[in-house]
Amino acid sequence: MVVHYWFYGYDSLMEFIAAGIAMAIAYEAMKGYALVKQRILLYLNLSFILLGAGLLVAGFSDGVIIFAKFHRAFLFLYTIGYTINFFAQLIAYGILVIVYVQQTRSFGTQSIAMAALPIMLVQRNSITEMILVFLLVYISAQTAINYSVSKGTNTLLVFSAFLCLMFAHVLFLLYTLVPILFPFAQIAQLFGFLLLLAMLFRVNQAI
Amino acid sequence: MIEPGVGTKPATTKYRSQFRIYVDIMRVIQREGNETKPTRILYGANLSHDRLVKYLEELKALGVIQESIDEDKTYSLTQKGIEFLNDFRKVESFAGAFGFKL
Numbered sequence: 001m002v003v004h005y006w007f008y009g010y011d012s013l014m015e016f017i018a019a020g021i022a023m024a025i026a027y028e029a030m031k032g033y034a035l036v037k038q039r040i041l042l043y044l045n046l047s048f049i050l051l052g053a054g055l056l057v058a059g060f061s062d063g064v065i066i067f068a069k070f071h072r073a074f075l076f077l078y079t080i081g082y083t084i085n086f087f088a089q090l091i092a093y094g095i096l097v098i099v100y101v102q103q104t105r106s107f108g109t110q111s112i113a114m115a116a117l118p119i120m121l122v123q124r125n126s127i128t129e130m131i132l133v134f135l136l137v138y139i140s141a142q143t144a145i146n147y148s149v150s151k152g153t154n155t156l157l158v159f160s161a162f163l164c165l166m167f168a169h170v171l172f173l174l175y176t177l178v179p180i181l182f183p184f185a186q187i188a189q190l191f192g193f194l195l196l197l198a199m200l201f202r203v204n205q206a207i
Numbered sequence: 208m209i210e211p212g213v214g215t216k217p218a219t220t221k222y223r224s225q226f227r228i229y230v231d232i233m234r235v236i237q238r239e240g241n242e243t244k245p246t247r248i249l250y251g252a253n254l255s256h257d258r259l260v261k262y263l264e265e266l267k268a269l270g271v272i273q274e275s276i277d278e279d280k281t282y283s284l285t286q287k288g289i290e291f292l293n294d295f296r297k298v299e300s301f302a303g304a305f306g307f308k309l
Binding site for chain 2: 204
């Protein structure tokens, strides 16, 4: 693992901003669920709450990594933070994949339980990132189909957002080989969430 | 929330939920200038007479539409109904952005 001292703090800040946006989307989905009582909005809410919580934890754990050279306990904290963020993202994107699969064919909602995976400590590595990339490829493809059908600006924003998130995780995947890619991965991730925020603004302004 | 037939019929059969029918009725009223006769709602929302009467009564009880009887019986949206439709439009747009139909 390489510590980017010049980038220290910015990665945490970006993750906090992304977490705030994810929570705002979760809140919008919850408001929608309160109004129309459609379970699909509840799943969307759950998915973005998990993404937001994971990013929040990642923001804190990335903040302590600089102290790892003083005491190994900080490295352990960082690993715990990454583990929580990884499983939060895994379940969040897993829920979205299941919801999209459900839309195209009848699929038992109990399959969500599949997301309950045994938790173990993981470090950022090519396997964990590859799993997230795999899930995001499916979600990006599904949102691309949605855009090709509706041709709406909001669907384009959501598609672009997931494409950015997928790209971010491709960069996180390559970061294990090319450390300089880490800041670009963080920027791509933040940009993805900013696109979702733009969609949220458009939805709330359109009457 | 009643969702008739979900998961029990072939995917090609599309049912409207009770909620969706409420929204369709309210949208017909709004489209017609917020005052319309039951026959316009019947055709606009694609409902049988019996079901229309049932749903109009339910919507009146919810306080989102009101009935006025002058020369003809007409229906209009209440302030609560207008606000509900505005909120619903936002939720529909939000869910639609992710490709979800309500």
